[in-house]
Amino acid sequence: xxxKVAIRQLRVLFSKKEVLKGIDLDIFRNKxxxxxxxxxxxxxxxxxxxxxxxxxxxGVTMTGSVLLDGEDIINGDIDEVGLRKRIGTVFATxxxxxxxxxxxxxxxxxxxxxxxxxxxYTLVEESLRKAFLWDEVKDRLQESAMKxxxxxxxxxxxxxxxxxxxxxxxxxxxxxxxxxxxxAKIEEALSELKDQHTIILVSNNTKQIARATDFVAFFxxxxxxxxxxxDKVFTTPAARMxxxxxxxxxx
Amino acid sequence: MRLNPRFTDKxxxxxxxxxALFTVSILVFIVFIVFIKGAANxxxxxIFSYPEDMGRHGGIFPAILGTVFLxxxxxxxxxxxxxxxxxxLTEYTKESTLTRVIRxxxxxxxxxxxxxxxxxxxxxxxxxxxLGWSLISGTLTIMIMVLPTIIRTAxxxxxxxxxxxxxxxxxxxxxxxxxxxxxxLPSAAPGILTGxxxxxxxxxxxxxxxxxxxxxxxxxPTSLLDSGRxxxxxxxxxxxxxxxxxxxxxxxxxxxxxxLLINIAxxxxxxKMIGRYS
Amino acid sequence: xxxxxYSRFFGRExxxxxLLVVAAFxxxxxxxxxxxxxxxxxxxxxxxxxxxxxxxxFTWAPTKGFFGIFPMIVSSYMVTxxxxxxxxxxxxxxxxxxxxxxxxxxxxxxKxxxxxxxxxxxxxxxxxGVVYxxxxxxxxxxxxxFSILATSAVxxxxxxxxxxxxxxxxxxxxxxxxxxxxIAMGATKWQTICNVVLPAARSGILASFILGMGRAVGExxxxxxxxxxxxxxxxxxxDPLRTLTSNIALELAYAAGDHxxxxxxxxxxxxxxxxxxxxxxxxxxxxxxTG
Numbered sequence: 001x002x003x004k005v006a007i008r009q010l011r012v013l014f015s016k017k018e019v020l021k022g023i024d025l026d027i028f029r030n031k032x033x034x035x036x037x038x039x040x041x042x043x044x045x046x047x048x049x050x051x052x053x054x055x056x057x058x059g060v061t062m063t064g065s066v067l068l069d070g071e072d073i074i075n076g077d078i079d080e081v082g083l084r085k086r087i088g089t090v091f092a093t094x095x096x097x098x099x100x101x102x103x104x105x106x107x108x109x110x111x112x113x114x115x116x117x118x119x120x121y122t123l124v125e126e127s128l129r130k131a132f133l134w135d136e137v138k139d140r141l142q143e144s145a146m147k148x149x150x151x152x153x154x155x156x157x158x159x160x161x162x163x164x165x166x167x168x169x170x171x172x173x174x175x176x177x178x179x180x181x182x183x184a185k186i187e188e189a190l191s192e193l194k195d196q197h198t199i200i201l202v203s204n205n206t207k208q209i210a211r212a213t214d215f216v217a218f219f220x221x222x223x224x225x226x227x228x229x230x231d232k233v234f235t236t237p238a239a240r241m242x243x244x245x246x247x248x249x250x251x
Numbered sequence: 252m253r254l255n256p257r258f259t260d261k262x263x264x265x266x267x268x269x270x271a272l273f274t275v276s277i278l279v280f281i282v283f284i285v286f287i288k289g290a291a292n293x294x295x296x297x298i299f300s301y302p303e304d305m306g307r308h309g310g311i312f313p314a315i316l317g318t319v320f321l322x323x324x325x326x327x328x329x330x331x332x333x334x335x336x337x338x339x340l341t342e343y344t345k346e347s348t349l350t351r352v353i354r355x356x357x358x359x360x361x362x363x364x365x366x367x368x369x370x371x372x373x374x375x376x377x378x379x380x381x382l383g384w385s386l387i388s389g390t391l392t393i394m395i396m397v398l399p400t401i402i403r404t405a406x407x408x409x410x411x412x413x414x415x416x417x418x419x420x421x422x423x424x425x426x427x428x429x430x431x432x433x434x435x436l437p438s439a440a441p442g443i444l445t446g447x448x449x450x451x452x453x454x455x456x457x458x459x460x461x462x463x464x465x466x467x468x469x470x471x472p473t474s475l476l477d478s479g480r481x482x483x484x485x486x487x488x489x490x491x492x493x494x495x496x497x498x499x500x501x502x503x504x505x506x507x508x509x510x511l512l513i514n515i516a517x518x519x520x521x522x523k524m525i526g527r528y529s
Numbered sequence: 530x531x532x533x534x535y536s537r538f539f540g541r542e543x544x545x546x547x548l549l550v551v552a553a554f555x556x557x558x559x560x561x562x563x564x565x566x567x568x569x570x571x572x573x574x575x576x577x578x579x580x581x582x583x584x585x586x587f588t589w590a591p592t593k594g595f596f597g598i599f600p601m602i603v604s605s606y607m608v609t610x611x612x613x614x615x616x617x618x619x620x621x622x623x624x625x626x627x628x629x630x631x632x633x634x635x636x637x638x639x640k641x642x643x644x645x646x647x648x649x650x651x652x653x654x655x656x657x658g659v660v661y662x663x664x665x666x667x668x669x670x671x672x673x674x675f676s677i678l679a680t681s682a683v684x685x686x687x688x689x690x691x692x693x694x695x696x697x698x699x700x701x702x703x704x705x706x707x708x709x710x711x712i713a714m715g716a717t718k719w720q721t722i723c724n725v726v727l728p729a730a731r732s733g734i735l736a737s738f739i740l741g742m743g744r745a746v747g748e749x750x751x752x753x754x755x756x757x758x759x760x761x762x763x764x765x766x767x768d769p770l771r772t773l774t775s776n777i778a779l780e781l782a783y784a785a786g787d788h789x790x791x792x793x794x795x796x797x798x799x800x801x802x803x804x805x806x807x808x809x810x811x812x813x814x815x816x817x818x819t820g
Contacts, residue, residue, distance in 0.1 A: 081424055083424075084422060091418070093415075095419045107433070111429055112424075161423070256717045264719075267630060268630070270622030270623050273619065274689055278645060278646045281649060281657060332552050332555050333552075343550075353556060356557040357556045358807075359807075360556055364747025365747070366778055367747075367800055369749075369781070370777060371567055395563075398555075452648045456649070456652075457650075458651065459749040463778075486652055490659070503656065514641065514644060514645055
C-alpha cells in the first residue's frame with residue numbers, strides 16, 4: 001500500500017497553545033482514512049494543515065513535516081493556490097455560493113482555464129453524478145443553489161470539489177446535521193470515489209467511521225492515540241481509551 | 252398639580268408624532284412647492300435648448316449636460332479608488348495602526364465642508380495646476396469629495412459578506428484577488444452601488460465646490476478644459492442675481508426630480524440585487 | 530508546485546496588492562494636499578498682519594488692508610447656535626417618535642424620506658428661505674428679513690436629517706431589556722423614555738448635535754441667500770449678517786493678492802472650528818457604545 005500523505009512529528013500551536021502534539025500518521029492512497037475523537041482533539045486542525053488553510057488563523061506555528069507524494073508541503077515555498085486545486089475540502093456546514101447550481105460546480109474549473117460550454121456541461125454532469133446528486137437537479141441547473149435542502153447542498157459541495165478532479169478529498173464532519181438518507185448517499189459516493197481519490201473523513205460519529213472508512217486514527221486532545229485498519233481498531237482496540245470512546249463512554 | 256402619567260403619555264405621543272409629521276411635511280412642502288411653481292415651465296424646449304439672455308429665457312441644456320458630465324466623470328474616478336481602498340482595508344490587511352491612520356484620513360476628508368473643497372480646488376487645480384475653471388478641475392475636486400462616502404459604504408458592504416464564502420473560494424484553489432472579484436464583490440455589489448448612487452446625488456447637488464472649480468460659463472463644455480455649469484450652479488445664479496423666478500423654480504424642479512430619481516434608483520437596485528442572489 | 534521568488538513579488542497578485550495600497554493611501558494623500566494648500570495660502574497672512582488683528586479685528590475691508598473677521602466668527606457662532614435651537618428639539622422629537630413609537634412599516638417609509646430631505650441641494654433650501662421665510666420675517670417682525678432668525682430657521686431645517694438619523698441609531702441601539710425592565714417596574718412609556726432610554730443614548734444624541742453644528746457652521750450657499758451680507762456684528766435676531774463661509778464664497782471669484790490670502794485665512798479658521806467639532810463628536814460617538 002502506497003502512502004499518499006506522510007505526516008511526521010507534526011506539532012501545531014495557536015498562539016502558544018498546543019493543538020497538535022507531535023503526530024505521526026500515514027494516509028494511504030485510494031483508501032478512506034477516518035479521523036475520530038471528541039471535540040477539540042485537533043482533527044479539524046489536521047485537515048486545515050493539509051489544505052494549507054490553517055495559515056488564515058492568527059499566531060500559528062508548525063513544526064514537523066507533511067509529505068504529499070514525498071514533497072513537504074508545510075516547509076519551504078509552496079504554491080498554496082496550486083496545492084488547493086489538488087485537494088478538495090467539504091466543510092461541516094454546507095456552504096453553497098449564492099449562485100446557480102451550475103455556476104457553483106463550474107466555479108473551480110473556470111479558475112484554471114477557459115472551458116467551452118459543452119465541455120463545462122459535461123464536467124458539471126460528471127461531478128454531480130459522482131456526488132449522487134445529478135438525478136435530483138438535472139432539470140434545474142440554473143436555479144439558485146440556495147434553494148436546495150441541506151443534504152442536497154452538501155452533495156453539491158462534494159460535487160464542487162470533484163469538478164477539480166482532486167487527488168485528495170478532505171471531509172470535515174460532512175454529515176453532521178444531515179438526515180440519514182443524505183448521509184447514506186454521501187457515504188455511498190465516497191466508497192465509489194476512493195478508487196480515484198484518497199479520502200480523509202473526519203467524524204465524531206463512531207458508527208459512521210465504522211461503516212465508511214478503511215483506516216481510522218483516534219485523536220484525543222491533540223494526540224494520536226491509535227491508528228490502524230478500521231475493522232481491527234473497532235473489534236480489538238489496542239488502547240483502553242479507544243475502547244472507551246468507541247463504546248461511547250465519553251466524547 | 253400632578254398630571255396623570257397615562258395622560259402625559261398620550262399627550263407626549265401626540266406631541267412627538269406631531270414633530271415627526273412636521274418634519275416630513277417640510278419635505279413634502281419643498282417638493283410640492285417646487286413642483287407647482289416649476290412645472291409650468293418644464294417644456295421639452297426648456298430641457299433641450301440653450302439659455303438666452305443670461306438664463307432669463309431659453310432652456311438649461313448645457314447645465315444639464317454639465318451636471319451629467321461632472322457626476323459621471325467624478326464617480327468614474329472615485330469608484331475604483333474608493334472600492335480599492337475598501338478592499339485593501341478589509342481583505343488585505345488586519346486592523347493595525349496603519350488601517351487606523353487611513354480610516355482617520357477618510358473620516359477627516361468626510362468632515363471637510365464644501366466651501367473648503369471649493370477653496371482647495373480653486374487654488375490647486377484652477378490656479379496652481381493651471382487647469383483653469385474647467386470640467387477637469389471640477390471633476391477632480393468632486394472626486395475627492397465623494398471618495399469618503401464610497402469608501403465607507405463599500406467597506407460596510409464588503410464586511411457584510413459572510414466569511415464562509417471566502418473560505419469556500421480559497422478551498423477551491425482561488426487566489427485572493429480571484430476570491431475578491433468573483434465572490435466578495437458580487438455579493439457586496441448592492442451596497443457598493445447604493446454608495447455610488449448616493450455620491451452621484453451629492454455631486455449633482457453640490458454648488459460651492461463646483462462654482463469655484465468648474466466655473467459658471469453658459470456654454471456647453473465639450474472638452475475637459477472647458478468651463479461649464481451644473482444645474483445647481485445655474486439655479487444659484489438665477490436665484491441670487493434675481494434673473495428669473497420662474498426659470499429658477501423650473502431648474503429647481505429638474506434638480507429635485509433628478510435627486511429623487513437617483514434615490515429611488517439606489518433603493519431599487521439595492522433591493523433587486525439582494526433578491527437576485529439570495 | 531513550489532512558488533518561485535519572482536512570482537511572489539512581481540506576480541499578478543502582488544501587483545494588484547500594490548495597486549490597492551496606492552488606492553488606500555490616496556485618501557491620506559488628498560487630505561495632506563488639501564491641508565497643505567489651505568494652510569499654505571492662509572497662514573502667511575497671519576504672520577504678516579498678526580493673528581489678533583485678523584481673528585479679533587472688527588473691520589473687514591481687505592482692499593484697504595483690514596482683515597478683521599471677528600464679526601463673521603460671531604455671526605457663524607450665532608446662526609449655528611440658532612440652528613441647533615431650531616432643529617435639535619424637533620429632530621430629537623422626530624427621532625424619538627421613530628424609534629419608540631413608530632411601527633416597522635412607518636420606519637421603512639420614513640427613513641428614505643429622511644434621506645431624500647438630506648439630498649435636497651442646499652441652494653434650494655436657501656432659495657425657498659428667501660422666497661418664503663425672509664418676507665415673512667420682514668412683514669411680521671420687521672427688519673430687512675435677511676437675519677439671524679431666517680438663517681437659523683433655514684439651517685435648522687437643513688440639519689434635521691443629520692440629527693435625526695444619528696439620534697435614531699443611538700436610540701435604537703439601546704437594548705430592549707432596558708425598556709422592558711423599566712416597564713416591568715410600572716413606569717409609563719414616557720417615563721421610560723425620559724429616565725432610561727434617553728440617558729442611555731445620551732452620547733450618541735449629543736454627538737449628533739455636534740455633527741449638526743458642524744454641518745451648520747460649514748454651510749455656505751443657503752446662508753448666502755438668507756443672511757444678508759452685512760459686515761457688522763448682528764445685535765438682534767433681525768439683523769443681517771455675514772458668516773465665515775459666505776465671506777469666502779462672496780469674494781473668492783474676484784479677490785487677488787492679500788485679499789485672496791485673507792479668504793484662505795478665513796478658511797483656515799473655519800477648518801479649525803470644524804475639525805474641533807468633528808473630533809469632539811467622534812469622541813462622543815465612540816463613547817456611545819459604553820454609555
